[in-house]
Amino acid sequence: MNPALRVVEKEMYVYFKTYYTELTYVILFPFLLVWAMELGIGGDIKIIIENTEIPYMHFIAPGIIIMSVVTTAFFNTGFIMLFEKEYQGSFEGVITCPISVEEMVLGKILSGTIKSVLNGSIIIVILLLVIGYTPPWSIILSPLILFVTGLFFSTVGLMLGVIIKRGYQLGSIGNLVVFPPTFLGGIFFDVNILPSGVASAVKLSPVTMMIDGLRKLMVFGDANIAQEMIVCLLTSILLYFLAVKIFERQVIL
Numbered sequence: 001m002n003p004a005l006r007v008v009e010k011e012m013y014v015y016f017k018t019y020y021t022e023l024t025y026v027i028l029f030p031f032l033l034v035w036a037m038e039l040g041i042g043g044d045i046k047i048i049i050e051n052t053e054i055p056y057m058h059f060i061a062p063g064i065i066i067m068s069v070v071t072t073a074f075f076n077t078g079f080i081m082l083f084e085k086e087y088q089g090s091f092e093g094v095i096t097c098p099i100s101v102e103e104m105v106l107g108k109i110l111s112g113t114i115k116s117v118l119n120g121s122i123i124i125v126i127l128l129l130v131i132g133y134t135p136p137w138s139i140i141l142s143p144l145i146l147f148v149t150g151l152f153f154s155t156v157g158l159m160l161g162v163i164i165k166r167g168y169q170l171g172s173i174g175n176l177v178v179f180p181p182t183f184l185g186g187i188f189f190d191v192n193i194l195p196s197g198v199a200s201a202v203k204l205s206p207v208t209m210m211i212d213g214l215r216k217l218m219v220f221g222d223a224n225i226a227q228e229m230i231v232c233l234l235t236s237i238l239l240y241f242l243a244v245k246i247f248e249r250q251v252i253l
Contacts (some may be wrong), residue, residue, distance in 0.1 A: 003099040007107025008114065011080070015115055022072075026119045030064050030127050049190055054219055057131045062214035063187030064127065069120040069146050070207070073153035074178055077112035078170050081161030105158065105244050112154030113147060120146040124218075136221030142214060145225065148232045149210045153178070155239040159246050181207040186215075206232045 015022070034057060045056040124142060128135060156177060164170045185191070185208040191199050202208050213228035 004103040004107040007104060008111045011111030026122050027126060029068060030123045031130055033064055034130050058133055058219055060188055061127045061131060062218050063211050065120055065123050066149055066211045066214055067182050067187060068123050069116045069149045070153045070178055070182055072119045073112050073116035073150040074157035074174055076115055077108060077154040078157035078161035081158050082164060082170055101248055102244055105247050108158055109154045113150035116150030117143055117146045135218050138217045138221050138223040141223055142217050145210060145214045148229055151236045152206055152232055155236055155243050159243045162246055181205050185211045206235055
């Protein structure tokens with residue numbers, strides 16, 4: 001078996017061994033968020049997007065899913081890297097073990113991506129039950145959006161997990177990396193209502209593309225997500241090579 005897949009196998013074994021802790025978050029987070037929104041603004045609110053009126057809860061559902069995938073991919077991968085580097089000293093074994101830096105980094109990123117896709121898929125099912133609507137057929141493509149989202153943020157989480165020395169630093173910096181672009185990316189509002197300069201910048205963000213792509217699939221039944229997928233995938237590939245260089249400098253050298 002490829003060494004990178006061995007890393008994935010080990011990470012997924014640990015993940016499923018303690019999955020009940022993840023499952024609590026996966027189930028409660030989207031339910032409580034939607035419940036709080038319904039209490040605060042009411043379940044009958046509509047929003048008009050591209051001359052189409054849709055229930056507000058249907059509009060925000062894709063953003064909630066992406067936010068959950070982002071936090072899972074980023075913090076799970078980041079804290080695992082930080083813990084193994086600082087407290088287990090396991091990365092020094094890469095020097096003597098028959099595994100390359102590229103394979104180690106790829107295995108860590110893929111394991112974080114798979115975890116985020118699993119969590120995101122469960123959240124999709126939960127939200128569909130909670131908000132009560134039948135999605136279009138194009139939702140079958142949603143795992144592709146979840147995969148690219150998880151790949152991107154697992155890579156970012158790995159890089160910061162390798163660089164940062166303390167857990168609280170990763171939490172603080174991670175909040176800045178994750179939440180501002182996620183909230184500005186159109187979870188709760190249409191980005192077109194932002195000032196034109198801000199809206200143009202926000203639309204270039206991979207997070208905005210991920211939210212828009214999933215919203216196209218789930219709400220509008222539009223399977224034309226190739227542009228979002230290609231941009232985010234290419235960005236993730238570039239970040240992977242950067243992550244390899246950072247890994248070599250911070251851990252191996």
